Amino acid sequence: MMEWTDRHCRFFHRLLTRRALIYTEMITTGAVLHGDRARLLAHDPAEHPVALQIGGSDPAKLAQCARIAADLGYDEINLNVGCPSDRVQEGRFGACLMAEPDLVGDCVAAMKAGVRVPVTVKCRIGIDDQDPEAALEILTGAVEQAGVDALIVHARKAWLEGLSPRENREVPPLDYDRVYRLKAAHPTLPVVLNGGVTGLAQAAAHLKRLDGVMMGRAAYQEPWRLMDVDPMLFGMDAPYVSAKTAAEALIPYLERELARGTRLHAITRHILGLFRGVPGARAFRRHLATEAVKPGADIAAFRAALALVVDLDGAMAHIPAA
Numbered sequence: 001m002m003e004w005t006d007r008h009c010r011f012f013h014r015l016l017t018r019r020a021l022i023y024t025e026m027i028t029t030g031a032v033l034h035g036d037r038a039r040l041l042a043h044d045p046a047e048h049p050v051a052l053q054i055g056g057s058d059p060a061k062l063a064q065c066a067r068i069a070a071d072l073g074y075d076e077i078n079l080n081v082g083c084p085s086d087r088v089q090e091g092r093f094g095a096c097l098m099a100e101p102d103l104v105g106d107c108v109a110a111m112k113a114g115v116r117v118p119v120t121v122k123c124r125i126g127i128d129d130q131d132p133e134a135a136l137e138i139l140t141g142a143v144e145q146a147g148v149d150a151l152i153v154h155a156r157k158a159w160l161e162g163l164s165p166r167e168n169r170e171v172p173p174l175d176y177d178r179v180y181r182l183k184a185a186h187p188t189l190p191v192v193l194n195g196g197v198t199g200l201a202q203a204a205a206h207l208k209r210l211d212g213v214m215m216g217r218a219a220y221q222e223p224w225r226l227m228d229v230d231p232m233l234f235g236m237d238a239p240y241v242s243a244k245t246a247a248e249a250l251i252p253y254l255e256r257e258l259a260r261g262t263r264l265h266a267i268t269r270h271i272l273g274l275f276r277g278v279p280g281a282r283a284f285r286r287h288l289a290t291e292a293v294k295p296g297a298d299i300a301a302f303r304a305a306l307a308l309v310v311d312l313d314g315a316m317a318h319i320p321a322a
């Protein structure tokens with residue numbers, strides 16, 4: 001998610017679940033090929049498994065980007081066929097590609113030809129006045145024939161004119177049944193559902209009928225939910241016994257990044273929602289919101305924020321003085 005799932009966010013999320021597949025922000029082919037590649041594609045070895053999402057519609061350029069990303073160690077390359085922003089439409093990629101299924105098929109085939117890692121597509125059920133029955137089926141047929149390894153479906157339409165990107169995540173109604181029907185019609189194609197999934201119980205219900213669930217806003221805004229992924233969906237312990245111990249495990253990373261010149265807030269902004277129902281959660285947020293943004297804020301600001309939170313489950317439980 002643009003501006004959200006940067007490398008700091010992904011490193012943090014990986015402390016909360018070992019098994020969930022994590023996605024980068026969308027990066028355009030132009031940025032990969034002509035931009036500051038080392039910075040844009042940087043990721044920590046701890047992030048694996050991590051997928052790079054690319055925006056573009058030129059098969060040769062997408063193939064080149066896929067090869068670059070695979071060489072850098074990304075575990076999956078995902079093509080964005082769902083973003084409705086004006087900028088993306090001008091570049092003729094994102095959701096408007098729902099109207100060009102053959103081109104999407106060519107893109108997938110070109111990307112697949114260059115890499116061994118899975119190539120996946122994230123799409124909508126349709127755009128504008130398309131009929132989702134036909135539009136999603138035709139796109140699926142094209143990418144399946146091209147050898148796509150999975151299809152992630154944001155289960156609502158995008159309206160390319162008249163709605164902002166934010167409204168396009170909220171206004172068009174969700175249609176989970178359309179995604180279920182797609183899976184029934186393509187039983188061998190891994191189909192992943194996205195859109196409006198707010199909790200792990202909901203995810204588990206979808207997983208009875210589908211191959212995967214992608215959580216966006218809920219995972220970012222309420223990262224404590226990620227601590228349930230390994231126990232509830234994979235039958236293994238969460239990496240840390242409590243949110244507070246997970247936050248403490250971030251300290252070496254924060255110290256490393258601060259030493260490299262990264263601002264504290266660039267990392268802690270992703271952590272504000274970590275504590276739920278924990279005494280001190282609000283004080284933690286408030287402390288970081290005021291202290292971590294100050295120029296020169298260092299690890300002491302993070303430690304002080306953490307000291308305001310009671311550890312309900314961890315071995316180091318204590319009642320803070322504040």
Ligand SMILES: Cc1cc2nc3c(=O)[nH]c(=O)nc-3n(C[C@H](O)[C@H](O)[C@H](O)COP(=O)(O)O)c2cc1C
Nearest residue numbers: 001002025026154169194195196197215216217218
């Ligand atoms: C701030 C923000 C940035 C997003 N950026 C991307 C993106 O780069 N690529 C993408 O495929 N979807 C992006 N999305 C859409 C989400 O991936 C997801 O499809 C959408 O929010 C619906 O899922 P959710 O209800 O679980 O959040 C973004 C969403 C938000 C809120």
